[in-house]
Amino acid sequence: MVTATMLLSVFLLSSALADCSKESALFITAPKNMEALSGSCLLIPCNFSAIPDQDFNSTRTTFGVWIKHDIHFSDQTNNVIFNSSRVYNSYPMNITGDLSQKSCTTLFSRLSTNYTETYYFRIENRPFLATAVCDPQRIIVKDPPNNITENTDQTFTTKIQKTITLSDTHDGLTISCSATYPVNEGRGVKTAEERKTLSVSYAPKNTSVSISPSGLVSAAPVEPSPPPASAGSRTAKMEPSV
Numbered sequence: 343m344v345t346a347t348m349l350l351s352v353f354l355l356s357s358a359l360a361d362c363s364k365e366s367a368l369f370i371t372a373p374k375n376m377e378a379l380s381g382s383c384l385l386i387p388c389n390f391s392a393i394p395d396q397d398f399n400s401t402r403t404t405f406g407v408w409i410k411h412d413i414h415f416s417d418q419t420n421n422v423i424f425n426s427s428r429v430y431n432s433y434p435m436n437i438t439g440d441l442s443q444k445s446c447t448t449l450f451s452r453l454s455t456n457y458t459e460t461y462y463f464r465i466e467n468r469p470f471l472a473t474a475v476c477d478p479q480r481i482i483v484k485d486p487p488n489n490i491t492e493n494t495d496q497t498f499t500t501k502i503q504k505t506i507t508l509s510d511t512h513d514g515l516t517i518s519c520s521a522t523y524p525v526n527e528g529r530g531v532k533t534a535e536e537r538k539t540l541s542v543s544y545a546p547k548n549t550s551v552s553i554s555p556s557g558l559v560s561a562a563p564v565e566p567s568p569p570p571a572s573a574g575s576r577t578a579k580m581e582p583s584v
């Protein structure tokens with residue numbers, strides 16, 4: 343047992359942590375952990391600084407590089423998944439930030455779950471070459487809930503069905519439904535909200551209330567059914583769509 347624990351700690355030390363304890367010449371500021379849905383894209387807001395600062399000179403050609411999994415890429419060149427000097431890269435990434443202004447903001451497109459990894463940023467501004475070994479960037483890509491469907495016009499629809507038992511004490515109650523979604527390549531979020539006031543004044547029926555934050559709001563009774571034993575019980579449905 344003791345042996346196993348020691349082996350584990352040796353293994354952990356041999357990875358990034360050990361390299362970070364050496365003096366790093368490059369640091370980035372970016373969200374450490376990011377999560378995104380497969381099929382979407384992710385904007386990584388990022389800036390960097392060189393230590394010492396004068397080693398980086400923006401008048402020289404600058405390349406930004408993303409390396410996956412392990413900072414030691416010389417014998418694993420497949421881990422160099424993006425190099426801004428190249429037109430074709432193995433990962434659908436682009437540095438949209440201005441490297442000369444020390445921005446390493448990166449757009450990661452067409453995400454799929456197999457891109458869940460730890461990434462390291464590197465600057466090549468010869469003779470200044472440095473990898474931000476102390477700033478691993480963790481990205482988790484998850485599959486969206488399978489009840490989200492993509493429409494032909496690039497919008498998405500999801501349905502959330504909630505059954506609540508109503509009585510006339512709920513008359514005038516407001517049901518609100520909101521949906522939050524990323525806009526502008528992930529730079530911001532938007533929230534759509536709709537409210538619907540319940541009217542529970544007539545004999546119980548199987549009623550469906552449909553709320554759609556994108557604009558459409560409708561309420562329609564479906565399948566009139568005989569009043570159940572517990573008077574005043576009915577079903578409400580909320581269907582937000584964005």
Ligand SMILES: *[C@@H]1O[C@H](CO)[C@@H](O)[C@H](O)[C@H]1NC(C)=O
Pocket residue numbers: 369370371389390391
């Ligand atoms: C990134 O920019 C922010 C705000 O300007 C600054 O506080 C931070 O130190 C910068 N990070 C690096 C690594 O240069």
Ligand SMILES: *[C@@H]1O[C@H](CO)[C@@H](O)[C@H](O)[C@H]1NC(C)=O
Pocket residue numbers: 396399400401402
């Ligand atoms: C950057 O390089 C240019 C040209 O080589 C030089 O003139 C300038 O002084 C350098 N800037 C710094 C801050 O070292």
Ligand SMILES: *[C@@H]1O[C@H](CO)[C@@H](O)[C@H](O)[C@H]1NC(C)=O
Pocket residue numbers: 405407415422425426427428466
């Ligand atoms: C990035 O591209 C430049 C120019 O082609 C090359 O010199 C450099 O070795 C590449 N960097 C890595 C980490 O592969």
Ligand SMILES: *[C@@H]1O[C@H](CO)[C@@H](O)[C@H](O)[C@H]1NC(C)=O
Pocket residue numbers: 433434435436451
């Ligand atoms: C990256 O940017 C270039 C030039 O703007 C563009 O041609 C290319 O399609 C982009 N790649 C991705 C994966 O978005």
Ligand SMILES: *[C@@H]1O[C@H](CO)[C@@H](O)[C@H](O)[C@H]1NC(C)=O
Pocket residue numbers: 454456457
């Ligand atoms: C990840 O999956 C996508 C889509 O299935 C595929 O195109 C891509 O080559 C895969 N990449 C890696 C590194 O496995």
Ligand SMILES: *[C@@H]1O[C@H](CO)[C@@H](O)[C@H](O)[C@H]1NC(C)=O
Pocket residue numbers: 487488489501502503
């Ligand atoms: C959609 O999926 C989520 C997560 O799997 C689940 O919680 C929710 O109840 C589902 N909604 C419907 C209408 O199936």
Ligand SMILES: *[C@@H]1O[C@H](CO)[C@@H](O)[C@H](O)[C@H]1NC(C)=O
Pocket residue numbers: 548564565567570575576577
């Ligand atoms: C209301 O209708 C749904 C399907 O439309 C049905 O499953 C449910 O049993 C009905 N409820 C009542 C109280 O009749």
